[in-house]
Amino acid sequence: MLITSAQAILLQIPIEQRGPQPALYGRPWKTLDTLLLRIETDGGIIGWGEGFGFHGAQAAHSALESLVIPNLIGRDPSQIVPLMNDLQRRLHLYGRTGPVACALSAVDIALWDINGKMAGMPLFRMLGGSTRTHLPAYASLLRTGDAATASRAVEAALKRGFRSLKLHEVELDPVHAARDTAGYDVPLMLDVDCPWSPGDAIEMCRRMGDLELYWLEEPVWPPENYDGIADVRSNGGIPIAAGENAGSAMDFKHLVTAEAIDFAQPSVGKVGGITELRKVVALASAYNVTVHPHSPYLGPALLATLHVNAAAGEDMLVEHLFVEPEATLYGAAVRPFNGSVAVPQGPGLGLEPDLAVIEKYRR
Secondary structure: EEEEEEEEEEEEEEOOOOOOOOEEEEOOOEEEEEEOOOOOOOOOOOEEEEEEOOOHHHHHHHHHHHHHHOOOOOOOOOOHHHHHHHHHHHHHHHHHOHHHHHHHHHHHHHHHHHHHHHOOOEEEHOOOOOOEEEEEEEEEOOOOOOHHHHHHHHHHHHHHOOOEEEEOOHHHHHHHHHHHOOOOOOOOOEEEOEOOOOHHHHHHHOOOOOOOOOOEEEEEOOOOOOOHHHHHHHHHHHOOOOOOOOHHHHHHHHEEEEEOEEEEEOOOOOEEEEEHHHHHHHHHOOOOOOOOOOOOOHHHHHHHHHHHHHHHOOOEEEEEOOOOOOOOOOOOOOOEEOOOEEEEOOOOOOOOHHHHHHHHHHH
């Protein structure tokens, strides 16, 4: 079987706005920008992949079209590891993280989807098997910068059945409001997106000591300052999570050997797909570091995360981006219910995207 065509698809799905206009990377956040990859084989099997999107989706789309797809046509999709190794080596000059890494992640996910369909089994069975039909999920709330809006978002998430929550605030007032609303029986995480020096991060940890955070995520700039993150972990008094900005298992090796993290957060749409994500899970296990993947996805990358989580046999939390999109690719099939999400049981990734949604929101 050979790859006959590959198509990069960019979607923009409007999201419902709650309270003040959220921003991402300094720009208004009005749509979920999703990057899909459709790979077709001469055997008629189609595989779907997804690379990290949001405001960077257009750049990764360009990388797919100009750099990656020309190297896919005529290749054997069953040879996942050799093919991905070859692509990594050919394209390393153009970036081991960022748009090229996101594009390659989409390829790897699509290849696994094809191979699961060829075998007639869901990916979690190919990855080692699992008896789990549902996985625990937490609500990942958008940054509001406003205490009242943060409190309302927490209330909405709790009403939907979530019992673990993550904020993306950098000011303390919304975090305190969220904790007051949730109470202290609900695990509360805080992702601050790399804003501080190690010293400033330690000071912020001390100011947040009464909040009993389950973890503080990405506290240090730059994100590859592993010794600085380790300093915060040693002196801040709050468990540390990081890794969504890491581009390979090698990056995670540096994180864990620096003793920088309590929780590893590989992102399947950034780190190199399922193949690299499995390496990170194995590495973290060897160093007794808990894995909770970064997974604010709505497409194949979310499904890939579910399969890897299920096969790992541990309570790896699923991150659910707590937004209301105008449409979804899989209907209600992977919509969390009472704080858990179903593991797809069909072959490959287990679900097929809604082609009508793709047609309507394609850009």
